[in-house]
Amino acid sequence: MRVNVYAEEMTERVEIISKEIDGNQFTGLRFYLELPCTVNGENVSGPFMHRPGGDDSAAVTFWGKRDLRTVLRLALQMLDKHYRAKLPQPVFLDAGGGDIYAGRSREAVIAFMRENVEDFDESLVKEVPGTLKMLGSDENGEPAGAMVSLEDEYGESEDPELICTTNT
Incomplete structure (x- = not known):
């Protein structure tokens, strides 16, 4: 049926x-x-x-x-x-200090970093692979203990965001 x-x-x-x-x-x-x-x-x-x-x-x-x-x-x-x-593959960019930002286009991520990163210098930005592993986070952004890829951490979001920080 x-x-x-x-x-x-x-x-x-x-x-x-x-x-x-x-x-x-x-x-x-x-x-x-x-x-x-x-x-x-x-x-x-x-x-x-x-x-x-x-x-x-x-x-x-x-x-x-x-x-x-x-x-x-x-x-x-x-x-x-x-x-x-159906979504464009995400782009992962290091702002120059180890913090990694993600978005659906390089232009969107750069624009987000310009607005949100203090003393932003575009010449320091480098692309990193989405397969790079990081410590995962829970729904509150707290470390969850398991290692996950940047792609998995970013998921299906369409908005640029900070997904990994070395600042603790």
Whole structure:
């Protein structure tokens, strides 16, 4: 069976549901859908309320016998790889003192450094390979302990940023 759900039908309404059958616990991830339509010349969408308090919106539920996260992670990894391939390869530049900046173009990174690096001297800038390893950081920018490549640390960002500093 194939099910097609189009982007304009998807919502941010998602819920985790569970049920027990014959002593086995099943967990599902339900994505609610809204059918877009035109009313008085305006495009609108919303839940299907059959009667007040009676939400009969369409939904798609993915059920898992075991840990549903495994297959969902695989799907997200595939999407990450797909979208990453469409981005220009990042450029990594050393500002001259060991701090490494990244961005999607040399021009964008240089402009960012001009604004953010004190006593910036473009003649000292050199490109470094994205495969260069650095100490990774967590979501707060704190050292995370594992060595990662500059490419992995920069990820899918499209904005220039400082990704590695030797100043502690």
